[in-house]
Structures are given as structure tokens and as C-alpha cells.
Amino acid sequence: MTTPAIAAADWGTTRLRLWLxxxxxxVVAERRGDDGMTSAREKGFSTVxxxxxxxxxxxxxxxxxxxxxxxxxxxxxxxxxxxxxxxxAEVLRGAxxxxxxxxxxxxxxxxxQRLAEAPDVMRGEETQLAGAKLAGRGxxxxxxxxxxxxxxxxxxxxxxxxxxxxxxxxYSVLAAHSILRHSLGDRPASVAADNLHFRRWxxxxxxxxxxxxxxxFSIRAAGLxxxxxxxxxxxxxxxxxxxxxxxxxxRRHEAGKEPIILITSGAxxxxxxxxxxxxxxxIQPVDADEAxxxxxxxxxxxxxxxxxxxxx
Amino acid sequence: MTTPAIAAADWGTTRLRLWLxxxxxxVVAERRGDDGMTSAREKGFSTVxxxxxxxxxxxxxxxxxxxxxxxxxxxxxxxxxxxxxxxxAEVLRGAxxxxxxxxxxxxxxxxxQRLAEAPDVMRGEETQLAGAKLAGRGxxxxxxxxxxxxxxxxxxxxxxxxxxxxxxxxYSVLAAHSILRHSLGDRPASVAADNLHFRRWxxxxxxxxxxxxxxxFSIRAAGLxxxxxxxxxxxxxxxxxxxxxxxxxxRRHEAGKEPIILITSGAxxxxxxxxxxxxxxxIQPVDADEAxxxxxxxxxxxxxxxxxxxxx
Numbered sequence: 001m002t003t004p005a006i007a008a009a010d011w012g013t014t015r016l017r018l019w020l021x022x023x024x025x026x027v028v029a030e031r032r033g034d035d036g037m038t039s040a041r042e043k044g045f046s047t048v049x050x051x052x053x054x055x056x057x058x059x060x061x062x063x064x065x066x067x068x069x070x071x072x073x074x075x076x077x078x079x080x081x082x083x084x085x086x087x088x089a090e091v092l093r094g095a096x097x098x099x100x101x102x103x104x105x106x107x108x109x110x111x112x113q114r115l116a117e118a119p120d121v122m123r124g125e126e127t128q129l130a131g132a133k134l135a136g137r138g139x140x141x142x143x144x145x146x147x148x149x150x151x152x153x154x155x156x157x158x159x160x161x162x163x164x165x166x167x168x169x170x171y172s173v174l175a176a177h178s179i180l181r182h183s184l185g186d187r188p189a190s191v192a193a194d195n196l197h198f199r200r201w202x203x204x205x206x207x208x209x210x211x212x213x214x215x216x217f218s219i220r221a222a223g224l225x226x227x228x229x230x231x232x233x234x235x236x237x238x239x240x241x242x243x244x245x246x247x248x249x250x251r252r253h254e255a256g257k258e259p260i261i262l263i264t265s266g267a268x269x270x271x272x273x274x275x276x277x278x279x280x281x282x283i284q285p286v287d288a289d290e291a292x293x294x295x296x297x298x299x300x301x302x303x304x305x306x307x308x309x310x311x312x
Numbered sequence: 313m314t315t316p317a318i319a320a321a322d323w324g325t326t327r328l329r330l331w332l333x334x335x336x337x338x339v340v341a342e343r344r345g346d347d348g349m350t351s352a353r354e355k356g357f358s359t360v361x362x363x364x365x366x367x368x369x370x371x372x373x374x375x376x377x378x379x380x381x382x383x384x385x386x387x388x389x390x391x392x393x394x395x396x397x398x399x400x401a402e403v404l405r406g407a408x409x410x411x412x413x414x415x416x417x418x419x420x421x422x423x424x425q426r427l428a429e430a431p432d433v434m435r436g437e438e439t440q441l442a443g444a445k446l447a448g449r450g451x452x453x454x455x456x457x458x459x460x461x462x463x464x465x466x467x468x469x470x471x472x473x474x475x476x477x478x479x480x481x482x483y484s485v486l487a488a489h490s491i492l493r494h495s496l497g498d499r500p501a502s503v504a505a506d507n508l509h510f511r512r513w514x515x516x517x518x519x520x521x522x523x524x525x526x527x528x529f530s531i532r533a534a535g536l537x538x539x540x541x542x543x544x545x546x547x548x549x550x551x552x553x554x555x556x557x558x559x560x561x562x563r564r565h566e567a568g569k570e571p572i573i574l575i576t577s578g579a580x581x582x583x584x585x586x587x588x589x590x591x592x593x594x595i596q597p598v599d600a601d602e603a604x605x606x607x608x609x610x611x612x613x614x615x616x617x618x619x620x621x622x623x624x
Contacts, residue, residue: 073536081537112537117516119533148491148529164529169490177485178478179460204429211522213553214560217460217476221431224385225393225424241525248526 004028005306007053007062008296011070012124013037017289018052020062023306025297029056037069045076046101063104065300067127067292071096071107081112081121087158088130092299108299113161120164124292125150128263129159131295132286141253142261144288145242145272147172151249163252165245168268170212171237180216180237183223188234190267193274197228198235202243202275210248215240242275250279259284263291316340317618319365319374320608323382324436325349329601330364332374335618337609341368349381357388358413375416377612379439379604383408383419393424393433399470400442404611420611425473432476436604437462440575441471443607444598453565454573456600457554457584459484463561475564477557480580483549492528492549495535500546502579505586509540510547514555514587522560527552554587562591571596575603 004020011017014036020028031052040048049064071079079096095106110123125144129152134140140154147168153160175184191198205212219236222228228236249255259282264272269285276283300306316332323329326348332340343364352360361376383391391408407418422435437456441464446452452466459480465472487496503510517524531548534540540548561567571594576584581597588595612618 114537119530119537121533121536163526164533165525166490166529167525170525173485173489177489178481209521209523210526211556211560213477213479213482213524213556214475214522214564217478218431221433221476224433225426225431244523244525248523252526
């Protein structure tokens with residue numbers, strides 16, 4: 001195989017994704033694991049990482065750049081937050097170095113918004129943002145859907161502010177632990193973006209400006225009174241929560257005419273594209289996997305980790 | 313003891329409350345149990361009820377009037393919903409009779425709102441409403457806080473429409489199963505209405521028109537960035553959810569200048585009183601226990617269950 005120049009890892013709470021990249025940032029090899037921060041705390045971060053590197057046949061001296069929850073206080077090594085407003089270059093340059101490792105390992109810091117009325121944090125998304133190749137000038141509004149969806153206001157290459165909507169977490173917690181478990185059943189089918197219930201409930205939430213809690217119980221009642229089945233109930237809940245997120249975020253971040261940069265991939269990207277369309281918003285899609293890889297490669301370059309690379 | 317004329321039971325999902333009342337509706341004896349609908353389904357509703365009646369020394373022929381989830385499809389005997397709009401007298405008169413019982417046992421029906429865009433159901437609250445002794449003329453907006461808070465629009469003695477906000481359930485599910493469990497800890501203190509965090513987050517939610525999901529993650533971030541402790545995090549979550557409910561409900565039900573009828577009791581009543589005050593709404597408090605008892609007594613009278621009582 002081509003000689004790798006760097007290993008890049010997106011290490012979240014529940015998942016690890018690892019790539020070997022050449023000196024131009026092209027993928028040489030890839031690996032995914034379920035040993036996110038939570039399980040790595042038990043096995044040891046170094047052990048988990050070295051096992052995955054060995055499985056990919058990575059050389060002993062290959063440097064590793066990491067983003068995500070591995071840099072949290074409960075992670076491998078705390079990479080202290082960079083406060084907004086800040087440029088993405090400032091963030092990438094702040095990578096923390098793991099001292100006792102036999103190879104060069106650095107962890108990209110997260111970002112913090114220390115506002116009394118809207119404190120917020122992110123870890124991992126800042127790297128995706130850096131890799132999304134936004135135009136250096138102008139205002140962008142970026143939507144990054146997920147367990148904890150982030151909406152980020154980017155101005156002239158810097159992060160001006162951001163917010164978190166725990167849409168994915170609300171969905172799974174309500175589906176498993178609330179009265180809606182009776183409506184959704186054990187294994188509802190994955191939601192399709194052209195499901196009429198998804199679209200109708202999304203529109204309702206958009207009209208209600210992000211007021212979601214007033215409609216949650218209606219999903220249960222629609223099962224009792226109108227025979228709504230489990231798959232459609234799942235579509236209602238998904239549409240309601242995603243529509244509510246978009247209504248709320250567009251107001252809070254004063255979305256204008258410019259397209260929303262949607263950084264995502266897979267099925268979730270399809271649902272958000274549909275929902276943003278229902279909201280009358282244009283989108284400019286960016287693949288989340290490519291973005292985080294490009295951001296990690298840029299972080300490696302910024303920190304002089306790639307032989308012959310361009311140090312900023 | 314005074315001879316009881318009727319036994320009255322509020323039989324919900326998780327709790328049973330039973331009173332023996334005399335022919336004027338005064339309490340002769342009282343009993344509370346944890347054998348709500350869920351556990352009564354296993355033990356048998358009749359067995360559970362007879363055990364409690366025996367413990368109170370009730371005569372074998374004493375009739376029993378019941379409201380709540382015991383009348384649900386999964387309960388003892390389905391008491392089919394009465395659809396809105398309907399008068400409360402119509403609801404009470406619709407009590408279903410348990411056929412195979414050795415005594416006269418009737419279950420008050422719930423109410424259903426069969427609107428395509430806002431289907432909803434209640435069971436138990438209709439009886440509280442009937443017992444709240446609202447003026448027979450005019451418009452009233454009634455707030456009944458709880459696991460599934462109900463807001464009911466009453467017009468000229470009839471229920472015109474209602475909505476459910478699952479505020480209590482959201483609180484417990486998020487506290488136990490979401491990322492906020494790290495913020496609230498295992499046993500946060502019960503929330504005080506004068507807690508500054510409760511008041512501030514309630515005000516934020518009121519300003520945001522019921523948009524709650526945009527602020528949930530901020531509770532976690534305030535712990536990480538501002539050292540917010542578990543008890544105050546619980547106050548934030550409570551204020552956010554209750555404020556969000558009030559903002560949403562007042563808009564949906566077009567709350568005017570008239571006072572909100574607040575049917576509640578205990579600590580929750582104090583929190584809702586404070587939150588409604590922050591929203592600038594006047595309240596007219598009604599004790600929930602007294603209301604449900606009075607409603608059950610009225611149902612017994614409406615169905616001719618009380619010797620010498622007034623049948624409507």
C-alpha cells in the first residue's frame with residue numbers, strides 16, 4: 001500500500017473512526033470500531049488505539065491526530081476548549097500532545113461558548129467545520145445533525161457562535177423510555193423522508209416555532225384514536241423533532257437568504273435535507289466523513305506533523 | 313364511624329386513592345396505595361379494590377365510583393371516551409358499569425379530542441374538572457399540572473378543547489436517561505420555587521415561546537463551563553420545562569385576561585404558581601384532591617348510586 005503520512009481519528013463517545021492518510025490527505029486505509037470514549041476509558045485509550053493501528057499495519061512511528069470526546073476531561077487527555085469567537089486555524093493549532101506516548105499523538109481541542117444565557121460546548125464538530133472548506137469571507141450558517149445537533153454561525157473564517165439541539169438523543173430517549181414507547185414499539189422501521197407523517201409533523205413543528213412538547217403526546221393519542229401504527233409514529237416523532245430543531249435554530253441564528261451548509265451523511269442527511277426544504281431553506285451539502293478527515297489532515301499540517309507538509 | 317354512602321377511587325397508572333364518603337360527600341375514611349393500573353392488571357382489579365375496601369371496613373354492599381386509567385382499554389373495563397365538545401354532566405352520566413362485580417361499581421369515562429391535527433385524550437382530569445365547581449357561564453382556562461399536564465378550555469360548563477404537555481414525564485425521562493443525568497446526579501434536591509435558576513430558566517422559556525429543546529444542552533454546558541451543581545441543574549430543567557409548557561399552552565389556548573384555574577396540590581402547585589406569576593398570569597387555585605373527590609361524588613349522584621342522593 002501507499003506509505004501513510006498520518007493516522008487520523010474521530011473519537012467520539014460511542015465510536016472510533018480511524019484513517020491512514022498519505023501526504024496529500026488521501027485515504028490509504030480505514031477502520032471503524034465501537035470502542036468510543038466510554039469503553040476506551042476501561043480498556044485504556046493507548047491500548048485501543050494501538051490495536052487498531054496494528055490491525056491496519058501502521059508503522060510504529062506514524063503520528064496520530066485525533067478529534068472528539070477523547071479530548072474531554074473524562075477522555076484520554078483534556079484538550080482545553082478554545083473560546084468563541086475564534087478562527088478555525090486557532091483551534092487546530094491548539095492541539096494537545098499526549099506526553100507519555102511512544103509516537104506523536106495530538107488531540108484537537110473543542111470549542112466553548114461562555115455566554116451566561118447560552119453556554120455551550122462542542123468537541124469534534126470544530127474539526128468537521130475546518131474540513132468543510134467554507135469560503136474564507138462572508139457569513140455562513142452551518143447545520144451538523146446528530147445526537148447533539150450543532151448549528152454554527154461562521155463569519156469570515158471564524159466561529160462567531162453556536163448552539164446545540166439534542167434532537168437525536170431526544171428521539172432515542174423518548175422512543176425507549178417515555179409513553180411513546182407504546183406508540184413506536186420495539187423496532188420501528190427507519191424513517192423515510194417521503195413518509196407523509198414525517199412531512200406533516202415536520203411542517204407542524206416548523207409552524208410552531210420549535211415548540212415540540214405541545215405535540216409529543218398527540219403521537220400517543222393518534223395511536224389510540226386514529227390507529228397510527230409504530231412505523232408512522234416513529235416518522236411523526238422524527239419529523240416533529242427535526243422540524244422543531246430547524247424552526248428554533250433558524251430563529252436563534254437569524255437564518256437569512258444564504259444556503260444552509262449541511263454537514264452530514266447517510267440517512268440522517270436525507271431527512272434533514274427534506275426538512276430544510278420544507279422550511280423553504282436552500283442547502284449546500286457537505287459530506288461529514290470527508291469533512292472530518294480533511295479537518296484532521298489540516299490539523300496535522302497546522303501542527304507540523306506531516307513530513308514535507310505545509311505548516312501554517 | 314359515620315356510615316359511608318359511597319366509595320370513590322382515583323385509579324391512575326401508578327397510584328390508587330380511595331375515599332369513603334358520606335351522603336353529603338364528606339370524607340369518612342381514606343387510603344392510598346401504589347397499586348395503580350399497571351400492578352392491578354397483574355393482581356386483578358377486583359382483588360386490589362376489595363382488599364383496600366376491607367382494610368377501610370367498608371360494607372359489602374357499598375357502591376364504588378372510579379375515575380382514571382382503570383377505565384382505559386388496558387384497564388379494568390373500558391369506559392369509552394366522550395368526545396369534545398361535551399358538558400361535564402354528559403361525561404359523568406356516561407359511567408360504565410362493571411358487570412360481574414358483587415357490588416355496584418362504575419367507571420367514569422375519559423374524554424377524547426378527535427382533531428386530525430391535535431388528537432388528544434384524558435382520563436381522570438375530567439372528574440377533577442367536574443369537581444372544581446367552575447362557574448357555569450363564561451370561558452375558563454384550566455391548568456392541571458402533572459406527568460402529562462392538561463390545559464383545558466371550558467366554555468359555559470362544557471369542555472371545548474384541551475391539550476397535553478408531558479412536562480413531568482420529560483423531566484423524569486431526561487433526568488434519568490439523557491446526558492443531563494450527569495448534570496443532575498442521582499438524587500437532586502426537590503426544586504424550590506424561589507431558586508434563582510428555576511426562575512431564570514423559566515423566564516427564558518417563557519420568552520422563547522415554548523421552544524425548550526434549544527436550551528436543554530445548555531444545562532450540561534453550564535455544568536462544564538460555569539460549575540452549575542446538581543440541585544441547581546434540576547432547578548434549571550424544571551424551570552425550563554414548566555416555563556415552556558406555560559408559554560406554549562397560553563398561545564395555543566389563547567389565554568386572555570381571565571385568571572388561570574390551577575388545579576393542583578403540594579410542591580408542584582407551588583412551582584406552577586410561581587411560573588404562572590412569572591408569565592404575568594393571574595391564578596385561581598383549586599385543590600386537586602378535593603376536586604377529584606367532589607367530581608367522583610357528583611358522578612355517583614348523576615348515576616343514582618347514592619341512596620337519597622340527587623340524581624341529575
